[in-house]
Ligand SMILES: Nc1ncnc2c1ncn2[C@@H]1O[C@H](COP(=O)(O)OP(=O)(O)O)[C@@H](O)[C@H]1O
């Protein structure tokens with residue numbers, strides 16, 4: 001992959017794809033880690049006199065403008081971190097974007113509104129994506145791909161725009177790939193992957209390939225219930241991917257065949273509903289009441305998972321063990337984070353919410369070998385998949 005030092009960007013328009021997908025409560029950013037991680041690249045370009053046009057997504061607004069997913073709070077925070085005001089376009093390719101980009105001077109930064117407000121960004125139709133990509137490409141002379149958390153997405157801003165402009169990999173992308181490479185080149189063993197979180201359907205897909213690479217797979221968070229259901233247990237109102245039950249049964253038998261230890265929760269915190277102050281009880285993972293929802297792993301599972309991490313030499317963790325945003329359901333995530341900190345291992349935490357959880361729970365960031373901005377992106381890299389956003393930068 002080319003690096004940006006190969007381009008003279010002074011006075012030129014640099015179109016930079018970043019991942020600024022941060023957790024929000026209303027319009028308050030609860031963790032700005034991904035914005036901070038994007039700052040050094042932007043500062044470097046500003047320092048070189050570039051006119052920097054940043055493009056990014058927030059959440060999953062499904063191709064339509066939606067004020068709930070506006071990047072306006074992100075523009076404000078980015079400006080604070082850069083110590084300079086950001087010119088924020090209130091649309092992606094419309095009049096506001098045209099005007100903002102047109103007025104940009106060398107050393108200034110603009111941010112376009114959420115790319116996913118436009119159906120072309122995520123379209124499965126190559127022509128529709130290409131048409132949108134051409135409109136984005138018109139805003140730049142050079143493209144920089146630095147949104148590591150989104151490189152696994154075959155989206156217009158990630159995959160199609162770099163085909164239309166001279167392009168380079170950003171510093172964050174290069175740094176992330178360098179760390180993940182250490183996990184794929186002869187990882188020290190035991191190699192343990194811990195999976196949780198809520199993007200169940202996306203992330204179940206990586207398990208098949210991971211089974212050929214790891215020694216142990218610990219599954220908690222919202223991921224666990226599809227496994228419990230696949231074994232025939234009641235999971236009540238918990239997150240469940242019904243259409244993937246057969247696939248999960250396949251993983252369970254494949255794990256046995258390959259001698260991979262697949263470890264599931266033995267108890268969970270079963271809540272009456274999804275709320276901070278919901279009543280809950282600790283129940284066996286095999287006996288979740290039909291009207292209850294599992295919102296965290298239970299105390300016996302915390303111990304079990306910690307014991308499976310104690311002798312690990314390499315660990316990758318993506319996905320909180322429970323709804324850590326609610327104090328009552330944060331102990332599972334805390335226990336896993338602490339077990340990683342204790343382990344004498346090369347430890348990588350990946351994912352917007354997992355990294356946010358580490359900080360929100362007040363745990364030391366330097367207790368981990370690396371905190372990655374990518375969850376799904378890291379997992380797909382580790383399973384050996386070709387990532388569209390990296391392929392596009394290599395071509
Ligand atoms: N049992 C559960 N039920 C519902 N949501 C859960 C559960 N466990 C974890 N979560 C949620 O998963 C979300 C993070 O998932 P995900 O986006 O996959 O992780 P990451 O951003 O680290 O890749 C958090 O907001 C957390 O509240």
Ligand SMILES: O=C(OP(=O)(O)O)[C@H](O)COP(=O)(O)O
Pocket residue numbers: 019021059060149150153199350351352353373374375376377
């Ligand atoms: O938050 C992200 O991924 P992650 O939750 O796997 O870390 C990225 O911004 C990608 O978002 P997406 O999973 O909606 O495509």
